[in-house]
Amino acid sequence: MQDEENSFELRTYERISEYVPVEDTVIQRNFEEDWKNSCQIYDALRKDSKLCDAVLVVDQREFPVHRVIMAACSPYFKRLFTNQMNPSFDGDFPIEYHICDKISAGVMEIIINNAYNRKIDINPENIELLLSVADQFHIFGLLKACVNYLEENLSVKNCIGIWMLAKHHNCPNLESTVFRFLLRHFTPVSFYSQEFVQCSVDDLVGLLSAENLNVANEEIAFEAVIRWISQDPINRRKSLPVLLPNIRLGLLSSDFFCTQVVNDEYVKAEPQCAAILNEAQKLIDALDSEKYSDVDFTHPLTCPRVPVDVLFAIGGWNTNSPTNLIETYDTRADRWIEVQAQSQDLGPTAYHGCVTLGGKIFIIGGFDGVEYYSQVRYYDPANKKWSKAAPMHHKRCYVNVTIHDDKIYAMGGYNGDTRLSSAERYTPSTNQWTPIAHMHTARSDAGACASKDFVFCIGGFNGLHCLDTGEYYDPQNEQWTYIAFMSCPRSGVGIIMYHDYIYAVGGFNGLQRLSTVEKYDHIRNTWKPVPDLHVQRSNFAIEVIDDMIYVIGGYNGGATIKKVECYDDNSEEWYEAYDMKYNRSALSATVVQDLPNIKDYIVKRNN
Template sequence: MEFNTKHRKLSKTKNSVRTPASTKPRLTKKRIVTRKRKCVCFPENYSVVEFPSIWNELRQNGQLCDGTIVCRDMKSIRIHRAILSAVSPYFKAIFINSLKKGQPEETEIFVDVPSYYMSLILDYAYTGTCTVTAENVEYLLPYADQFDIVGVIQSCCQFLLQELRPHNCLGIFKFAKYYFCGELEKRGKLYIRQNFSRILKECNEFKSLSYDELEDILRDDELNVRNEEIVFQAVKTWVEHDIETRRKYIPSLLSCVRFGHISYKYFKSKILQWQPVVEDEKCQEALYPAVVFLTVLDSRPGTEADLNDPLARPRIPYEILFAVGGWSAGSPTSFVETYDTRADRWFLSIHMDLTPRAYHGLCTLNNLIYMIGGFDGSDHFNTVRCYDPVANTWHERACMYQARCYVSVVAHGGLIYALGGYNGRTRMSSVERYYPDKNQWEMTTAMNKQRSDASAASLSGKIYIVGGFNGQEVLSSAEVFDPDTKQWSFIRSMISPRSGVSLIAYRDCLYALGGFNGYSRLNTGESFNPQRGGEWQEVTEMFSARSNFATVLLDDMIFVIGGFNGSTTISHVECYDGDTLEWYDAAPMNLNRSALSACVLAGLPNARSFSYLAKAVPAAGADQAHHS
């Protein structure tokens, strides 16, 4: 679905509905220009009306009709003027001749609209619904806008919102802006920010953006880009599409790139050597502060960039990592740390209403964090707590049937599964699942093996669990659960037995990382593709051996966080890039801890409050420095 507003400028004119002869009524331009409608894109702004079935019955039978609409293709449609007037102030004004007081009411009007589209509008007028498709929405919305039919506008906007994709979102955004669909425009802009990297690759309309539109996107603090090289690539792609016309914008667009987050090597080879920069002194002048900044930084290995410098101002992360609880300094903790991946910084917050615990499970569902089971040094918990990061509040939820520490937790199909664990007496094979809408747990099929300190993940409609400890031995076995049949079955065992392991689904594969094999902590990992079967395959080793650590997906990389290395708890964090098959260091947590859990929430409306900009820069608002 492609959108082009330029070629239809005429259809925007509100007085384009005309009668063929001068004797037929016309609305004056004044009525149209002064009409200022607030955005009605979505239902919260509009009350839904019940449409009696008798209306459509009369229409289909051609009974009691008292008006006629003649369409562009000269097809006449018999209608009931009162029904059409009820959904359209526009038609009401024409039919009752409101601008010509004392004149007889009109019974026949001409509309410069094809009968196909007029029939869709009449479908809505008589039934309250009409069929919106990818093929008709681009014309149906302007016609509905022209006739002031709010319900059809809403239907079109709802449809377009569901159709937002990287290849069409720029067109939909411009379309919404042009027809004053404010809410759709707002959500379209949000989608563009959040999916910018894919848009750059997949959207043909990117190169047709105006300079102002591109600059607005690239300067946005909330632009979701894994690195600033992507921003430079966007500038380069846009400029080179029409180099002669757009050359003059390069200095200004280069200032949208936050060079403090670009490597000196890339800057030197790709940016300073870009031909338009080589040829233009103004471009070189624009880059001079970045040259100085990056040269100084490069000359001092190990030095971190000053994030308060405008050149290194981090963007607000789209995804926020939460690391909760764990074992630190000989006791369980209630501390929560959040990680800003754009600034590569951790922030520690104390949650006073959270009891200390370790060896618990953690998962996200509907932008809430669920903390399940665990251990506080003396008690094994069956309790469940739920954190709302927008309200910054914890709430109790229904308890599980069984206490579980060393529990494996996974969200799947809108439910939360708690698998195995230790209740203080025995290692368990039992499984229960939580229905958030009902706030209830139910027991489901037990696993084939007793497992505590195992790890579970959801992939392609199924739940997998690997490793763990059964009370006698560390396990290498793995199982899969089919929620449709409620059956567990074994899959290929891992290469190494692993307890305190982390399992994560990444790019259609399962990755089992680290853990304890009964003798030592491991820095090894292995992957398994359920679609291909076969054996588990070794993956690149981590820098640090670790067990009982946390693992998440962030920026399309696997992050491993904290854990126990065999002699001490650690704060080390590293990330695995599936493109390079290598591990990279990330900033360590503020606390050394193991037996913690972590999760990632994306698209939080208050993401800024968890970011470096809110927490470390006084200018960003001291009142936001500590959200907890």
């Protein structure tokens, strides 16, 4: 009989499959919706005290529940209800369970509502309580929701408190996430977080000893320690002999070391600091006399920290022809290294655009000495692989590129015949370029950047004249609008958004290469002068890293150069940085953040 039934089912399936594809015979049910409906029914029964087989008693308040629902939400209740010492439900009267753990009736109500509804309103007022409850009663769903809420709301002001919460409630994933956040944002946390001074000495040692602590210089680390000690000087200064060895004291400037460290009142009050200071002084003297020697990579007091971001300088014009050179800049060591293996698949490229999106470096358009490119390639630095993206609609050399709203904009350029006013936009999810409205002015060799709302294209060359004009594109109304004139024409200009201003750096005015700099206030539609570069140049790379503008290579009017300088608007000064290995102009630069294999792109440490 069983065989006949199986045979009938098989024949029926075969007949159905003649008309309906096999993959469509499986009906996908919305189990999530079914579960929500079931929860609503169970909750209604609970509130009416129907079919309940247990009563939880907390602070003399009774909560009728269904044991199977509560056991499903928490191992705590599962053990409570399945303990053989507890009585069994006889079908007539629910069993009373007196909860002796130190919780209130209000907290138990939260637990029960979460068990039945699987949803809860988490907010700043109740998050600490909910996390404590989830930890105490092993309510893993609620615990996960609390952790997700805390991760999504991490900030400079609250991260120390969340870090302490994570450690107290044994949430290792949350603790790890917050620790990474602290390392990346250590400078603002140490300056602005009122919770920073609540760290223990072990907490502070853990942060200071991390090789990837994100501080632009060790002065910041030292000042953070002094700020922490000043909260309780008599007791905390005794920790200085433990804290100081975790600061790269040998990387401090001689002036700062002598005036701020050696003469600090807390440091002078602790005799054990003397030996550490003597060692640091020797290292500083050695570095001052042998600048850029390898001594700074071999000692724990002078070994540079690992940066969190890395700057790539790609392609360009090297002496007589385009090149495929790739160099990366290690901001902590102030060194450039050549990335040889990754440049082999690039091919010679100059006057191209370069941006980073989704962790990938996009190389857009350009010129190889013979051909003008519409092609787009991208490099995945984490996996060290090159790939092709969809080509642009137009060939574009001297192209102007930027990112806005996770899309790449390519504007203007030169196609080998004429300067272009056309522009297009790339969407990574569809791998498609879409034409947008033409600019008012055809321009190549301009610069581009983006604000929160607009895309800017400024300066350049129209085929006859160098331009002092600029315009911005509004993606909402799909229109270009002119902005105020710059103080002078600038072709081969560097345009960058920095601290809410647009900076126009260097360039060529039709007569000479420029060292002048100006910045644009979009709210007031005005330009304002900025201190000059040390070296006049055009057709260089420009980027922001370590909260400073970096200007890289270029052409000085007589030759391609490898000079690098950086600008800090706090001091309103340009500083010399370490030179690239090779002279290059017409190159592009981009910054990649949070690379998992960043050590493959920076100077090797010997720590």
